[in-house]
Amino acid sequence: EAERRGLDLRFEGDDATPPLWTDPGKVRQILLNLIGNAIKFTKEGGIAVAVDCDRSASEDFQIHVRDTGPGIAPEEQQRIFQPFTQADYSHSRSAGGTGLGLAIALTVARLLGGDIALQSTPGEGSTFTLHLPSLNEKGR
Ligand code: ADP
Numbered sequence: 001e002a003e004r005r006g007l008d009l010r011f012e013g014d015d016a017t018p019p020l021w022t023d024p025g026k027v028r029q030i031l032l033n034l035i036g037n038a039i040k041f042t043k044e045g046g047i048a049v050a051v052d053c054d055r056s057a058s059e060d061f062q063i064h065v066r067d068t069g070p071g072i073a074p075e076e077q078q079r080i081f082q083p084f085t086q087a088d089y090s091h092s093r094s095a096g097g098t099g100l101g102l103a104i105a106l107t108v109a110r111l112l113g114g115d116i117a118l119q120s121t122p123g124e125g126s127t128f129t130l131h132l133p134s135l136n137e138k139g140r
Pocket of ligand 1: 033037038041067069070071072080085086087097098099100101102103126
């Protein structure tokens with residue numbers, strides 16, 4: 001889809017990143033939503049997905065999904081995580097969607113013991129950061 005829209009989609013990893021023990025199906029759902037939105041709302045430029053692991057904080061993983069899209073106004077940044085809510089710009093309406101994706105992604109992230117944070121500057125782009133704790137190999 002990124003290719004079809006002429007957008008650059010990059011993954012930035014690091015071979016030294018330790019394994020993340022979590023529910024892979026649920027993480028896939030969350031990332032499909034965040035990356036899907038980034039592709040849907042970005043007209044020019046691209047999307048970068050980067051993984052960081054803070055070993056000092058008991059292996060807290062951060063997966064950043066960064067785009068060069070329209071950005072999200074400060075007053076919308078909390079609202080868009082609520083069910084059936086879209087930011088108030090015509091682009092969201094014309095892009096379709098239900099306004100449910102982020103609400104579900106946040107619920108699933110919290111079920112995994114994590115969270116989703118948003119940093120965005122209107123006119124420049126958005127970065128959604130999925131924070132995830134790594135479980136140990138026994139799943140606890
Ligand atoms: P949907 O994509 O179905 O509208 P979501 O819950 O996934 O629902 O997103 C809610 C709203 O948040 C979107 O309609 C859009 O207004 C805003 N949004 C989400 N991701 C981005 C993004 N990467 N860039 C700009 N706006 C975004």
